[in-house]
Amino acid sequence: MTADVPDAPTAALTPAALALGDDALVLSHRLGEWAGHAPVLEEEVALANIALDLLGQARILLSMAGDEDELAYLREERAFRNVQLVEQPNGDFAHTIARQLYFSAYQHLLYAALAAGDGPFAPLAAKAVKEVAYHRDHAEQWTLRLGDGTDVSHERMQRACDALWRYTGELFQPVQGLDADWAGMEAAWLETVGDVLRRATLTVPEGPRSGAWTAGAGRQGLHTEPFGRMLAEMQHLHRSHPGASW
Amino acid sequence: MATAAAHRTAGTRAHDAHDAHDRPDAVHDTAAYEQAFDAAVAADERIEPRDWMPDAYRATLVRQIAQHAHSEIVGMQPEANWITRAPSLRRKAILMAKVQDEAGHGLYLYSAAETLGVGRDELLDKLHSGRQKYSSIFNYPTLTWADVGAIGWLVDGAAITNQVPLCRCSYGPYARAMVRICKEESFHQRQGYELLLALSRGTPEQHAMAQDAVDRWWWPSLMMFGPPDDASQHSAQSMAWKIKRHSNDELRQRFVDICVPQAASLGLTLPDPDLKWNEERGHHDFGPIDWTEFWDVLKGNGPCNEQRLAQRRRAHEEGAWVRRAAAAHAAKHARGTTGPARTTGETGATRA
Amino acid sequence: MTDTDWPLWEVFVRSRRGLSHTHAGSLHAPDAELALRNARDLYTRRGEGVSLWVVPSSAITASSPDEKDPFFEPAADKPYRHPTFYEIPEEVEHL
Numbered sequence: 001m002t003a004d005v006p007d008a009p010t011a012a013l014t015p016a017a018l019a020l021g022d023d024a025l026v027l028s029h030r031l032g033e034w035a036g037h038a039p040v041l042e043e044e045v046a047l048a049n050i051a052l053d054l055l056g057q058a059r060i061l062l063s064m065a066g067d068e069d070e071l072a073y074l075r076e077e078r079a080f081r082n083v084q085l086v087e088q089p090n091g092d093f094a095h096t097i098a099r100q101l102y103f104s105a106y107q108h109l110l111y112a113a114l115a116a117g118d119g120p121f122a123p124l125a126a127k128a129v130k131e132v133a134y135h136r137d138h139a140e141q142w143t144l145r146l147g148d149g150t151d152v153s154h155e156r157m158q159r160a161c162d163a164l165w166r167y168t169g170e171l172f173q174p175v176q177g178l179d180a181d182w183a184g185m186e187a188a189w190l191e192t193v194g195d196v197l198r199r200a201t202l203t204v205p206e207g208p209r210s211g212a213w214t215a216g217a218g219r220q221g222l223h224t225e226p227f228g229r230m231l232a233e234m235q236h237l238h239r240s241h242p243g244a245s246w
Numbered sequence: 247m248a249t250a251a252a253h254r255t256a257g258t259r260a261h262d263a264h265d266a267h268d269r270p271d272a273v274h275d276t277a278a279y280e281q282a283f284d285a286a287v288a289a290d291e292r293i294e295p296r297d298w299m300p301d302a303y304r305a306t307l308v309r310q311i312a313q314h315a316h317s318e319i320v321g322m323q324p325e326a327n328w329i330t331r332a333p334s335l336r337r338k339a340i341l342m343a344k345v346q347d348e349a350g351h352g353l354y355l356y357s358a359a360e361t362l363g364v365g366r367d368e369l370l371d372k373l374h375s376g377r378q379k380y381s382s383i384f385n386y387p388t389l390t391w392a393d394v395g396a397i398g399w400l401v402d403g404a405a406i407t408n409q410v411p412l413c414r415c416s417y418g419p420y421a422r423a424m425v426r427i428c429k430e431e432s433f434h435q436r437q438g439y440e441l442l443l444a445l446s447r448g449t450p451e452q453h454a455m456a457q458d459a460v461d462r463w464w465w466p467s468l469m470m471f472g473p474p475d476d477a478s479q480h481s482a483q484s485m486a487w488k489i490k491r492h493s494n495d496e497l498r499q500r501f502v503d504i505c506v507p508q509a510a511s512l513g514l515t516l517p518d519p520d521l522k523w524n525e526e527r528g529h530h531d532f533g534p535i536d537w538t539e540f541w542d543v544l545k546g547n548g549p550c551n552e553q554r555l556a557q558r559r560r561a562h563e564e565g566a567w568v569r570r571a572a573a574a575h576a577a578k579h580a581r582g583t584t585g586p587a588r589t590t591g592e593t594g595a596t597r598a
Numbered sequence: 599m600t601d602t603d604w605p606l607w608e609v610f611v612r613s614r615r616g617l618s619h620t621h622a623g624s625l626h627a628p629d630a631e632l633a634l635r636n637a638r639d640l641y642t643r644r645g646e647g648v649s650l651w652v653v654p655s656s657a658i659t660a661s662s663p664d665e666k667d668p669f670f671e672p673a674a675d676k677p678y679r680h681p682t683f684y685e686i687p688e689e690v691e692h693l
Contacts, residue, residue: 025335029330032329032330032338032342033329033330035322035326035329035342035345035346036322036323036326036345036557036561037557037560037561037564038561038565039561039564039565039566039568039569040565040568040569040604040626041319041349041352041353041356042353042625042626042627042632042636042639042640043565043568044322044346044349045346045349045350045353045636045639045640045643046635046636046639048342048343048345048346048349049346049639049643051342052339052342052343052346055335055338055339055342056339058335059335059336059339062335068335069334069335072335073333073334092564093565093568137635138635141631141632141635144575145571145572145575145576145628145632146568146571146572148575148578148579149570149571149572149574149575150567150570150571150574152567152570152571153567153568153570153571153574156567233330233331234330234331236331237331237332237333237391238333238334241333241449241451241452243449244333244448244449244451244452245444245448246333246334246336246337246441246444246445246448294663296660296662296663297663298663346643350640350643353623353625353640354623357623357624357625360606360624365603366626367600367602367603423623430644566602569602569603569604569628570601570602572604572628572629572632573601573602573603573604573628574601575628575629576628576629579629
């Protein structure tokens with residue numbers, strides 16, 4: 001495992017750097033789509049803060065695997081290694097919050113584990129874990145308010161949690177080069193997320209989280225339909241001017 | 247910054263003043279207040295929320311601060327239009343941070359307006375129903391990536407020229423908001439300039455893109471200073487109250503003089519054949535501004551008026567259920583909020 | 599106030615240890631917890647603070663400008679409260 005070899009060549013880091021970097025890049029992009037559309041001005045500022053944290057993480061991680069812009073702008077859809085959860089469209093604010101809750105709870109556990117180790121991702125994880133703790137808190141605060149707010153918000157939040165549940169099993173597929181207790185993290189995740197949902201008077205979804213009939217092959221480069229469109233928009237300008245600098 | 251807490255009492259004061267008209271000594275009271283107000287303004291002292299102020303001064307400030315706040319939040323749209331297409335991750339981060347700042351600046355300004363006794367909801371309502379304006383510049387479209395640079399360099403440049411004097415505005419909360427905003431905005435203009443410079447020095451296609459953007463944004467930027475002094479409705483009174491410190495034409499001239507050498511070092515031209523140095527005046531002469539276009543866009547006939555307002559309204563309406571949910575949650579848990587915080591965030595500041 | 603309106607909060611920021619909290623501005627939030635988080639995002643996004651207070655605007659009682667004279671003027675004629683009131687021979691140090 002690379003975690004035991006601090007001076008491992010970049011190539012050995014690549015799969016993990018891409019997995020983590022693509023997660024952060026894609027989620028940041030989705031959050032960036034909220035700019036000018038948030039339900040209240042204060043939330044414009046909050047969502048942008050989270051997006052900027054994630055973009056910062058993405059830039060460091062992608063740079064560990066190569067040139068950040070080449071990786072972001074010139075790879076085809078099948079070469080991206082992010083989980084399918086982060087590429088899901090924003091939907092309404094409830095969907096965005098559910099996606100944030102699921103992902104930030106996972107990312108917090110993973111970065112805490114990486115920060116505690118002495119692998120090549122430890123320095124980044126040590127900084128990022130603080131950012132992610134705030135993201136998780138933000139998602140939790142909103143889950144509580146939407147779940148236990150009005151009948152309308154409760155229903156919307158429940159629907160969002162149910163809809164995205166099927167994308168959560170993939171989070172705990174081991175990533176090559178990351179030394180972590182994946183099963184332990186999954187148990188902790190289920191407990192944390194379950195606790196938040198219950199406090200928000202929501203029902204913990206019961207559908208499948210992994211298996212043949214669920215999603216979950218983003219790490220292998222299989223994505224969902226909306227992702228191609230997202231990339232088309234993101235990459236269009238950069239690709240229209242080959243070799244140009246910006 | 248704004249002491250919005252005072253707005254209720256400020257409102258009360260205003261009503262007191264009205265009631266006072268019914269009393270025999272009312273005229274005397276108002277005159278004394280007015281004298282104190284005039285003296286404070288003349289002495290360059292700041293007027294603060296709970297001070298007595300003429301109704302027209304309050305109304306002027308509300309109109310101006312609200313319009314300024316609306317401009318910040320509507321102004322997010324043309325730039326946010328490019329966040330998802332920014333051509334490098336560095337540029338993407340910069341643009342996101344900038345658009346976020348605009349939301350923040352809108353918040354500072356609404357907060358300043360609220361010290362005058364109007365709520366943000368009321369102001370947003372006036373924006374959404376078209377009863378209050380925002381800067382016409384944001385009714386122009388961002389058609390290419392270079393427009394993001396042109397907005398930073400020219401639009402933010404014009405805004406800064408306008409705003410720096412507002413840091414000394416006679417109304418305290420507005421002046422303090424502007425100090426904060428100007429400090430934060432200095433990066434906005436620089437990033438725009440840097441973006442255009444990269445394009446200008448890039449491929450021929452990139453250079454052409456930059457020139458095209460400057461060609462389209464130059465004249466609307468000059469219009470941002472408002473109509474010429476002899477046609478400006480509110481200028482004279484605002485100058486007397488020290489809400490405004492320089493005339494429209496004075497600031498416009500200052501902006502032109504700043505831009506000419508900057509354009510040269512960008513390697514771009516400004517689209518005005520009449521633009522030349524006037525030794526005698528010590529300023530640049532420039533060609534006539536098409537005020538018909540200005541009034542047209544102001545009246546709602548610009549390329550994006552409909553679109554900008556529609557998006558604002560949609561975001562507000564689609565967000566209503568979220569705001570309602572949070573308010574309902576707060577009402578249910580009202581007692582919990584005054585007790586110890588239920589969750590300890592990373593800030594550790596809950597018990598500051 | 600409609601059911602989608604959020605109350606106003608005043609924000610106080612301690613910019614660094616050793617300084618007191620200073621009024622920074624206001625914002626809207628449905629409750630104290632979100633007010634604190636909104637304040638963090640809005641007023642400290644450039645690292646301007648190490649600690650925050652949020653106070654419901656309705657909880658603030660302010661002195662009125664009309665009371666300015668009775669409130670503050672009596673303090674202006676007590677120069678003996680200030681060290682410059684006292685004449686000390688020049689050669690005396692550390693005083």
